[in-house]
Amino acid sequence: MGDRSDIDYYGQRINTAGDLSNGAINDPNWNGRADAGFSLDSTKIVYWQALVTSSSCGGVNPLQCPVSTAQGGSNYRIMLAKRTGRKPTKPADIFKIPDTIPWATPFPPGAVVPVENTLAPGNYTLYGKAHGFANVTLTSASVAVRYSNFSDDYRHIINGYENATSYVKPPNYYSVHVDWFSDILQSGAVFGTKKTSPDGFHAEIDALVNIFSANGSLTTTIDGVEYLQPLNYS
Structure with missing residues (x-):
């Protein structure tokens, strides 16, 4: 620590x-x-x-x-x-916290909670710092990205697509279902892939009990080493 x-x-x-x-x-x-x-x-x-x-x-x-x-x-x-190697030290003085903090937003009684800044649904393009770009489509429940020679450092290059859609399952609003499709290829300094099975990867997890279950597969391979999704009900 x-x-x-x-x-x-x-x-x-x-x-x-x-x-x-x-x-x-x-x-x-x-x-x-x-x-x-x-x-x-x-x-x-x-x-x-x-x-x-x-x-x-x-x-x-x-x-x-x-x-x-x-x-x-x-x-x-x-x-x-x-801590056997430490000698006791004098406790630090308790410092006073001012009522006004320069970097904080004032929130006096009766104030309205500010609206969180978020990206609106729509189509966006993210350009790599080195070269390439990624076309992004956002909705209220999904994100889809298609990469074209995307790179921030000339050494790690990404191509392919990925999209995921999530929704809760009432009446249990802590239970989330995700439909995930991925076919990503990384080249350059590291060779990697991230692929779902042909019919996608469909996962559910209940945040209160933390039990995972899925249909399909999601496999990430980095320089020949495969990483699989967790076992169902684990």
Whole structure:
């Protein structure tokens, strides 16, 4: 944690202790979650983890679901890392936040929510910074693109087409269906393709339960290595 690319520092692991066994500090089935917190004297870090659960394991997945070793069989656990090489520091002063922020949009009581700027449905042309172009068609529910020798750097060149249409499935407005057609060819520094099956790739996912299912295939190939869509119900 703690990446700072401006000084070429890309963080360090705080859970390296352990033997990778079930329930160990570095058990790979326990996944670090967002927003760790530092103690005021900077000597400790508290973070939380979630255990992999179905549908990300078990069933059609090659990874079997592990049995939780946490108290009460919980799928969550709180971790405390002690920075043994650090001496306590003086807590930083709490700074005051001004009522007016120069880069923010004022929103006093009774103000109307501003209209979000979006591209209107229609036909557009995007020109590559190096050469070529892409013809784009937008509707309220779909985007279609046809690339013609499109490149931003002379080294990566894209040809082909791709279009996708999405819609929700009432009464469950968290369930989204996508119809996807793709036949993309990349040449130059990298050779790649992105292709759907002849009758397209048709996927559904419920955002609340995060279960994926699809008909058809979507295959990306980069320099001879194939990448496939997730398994159904995984």
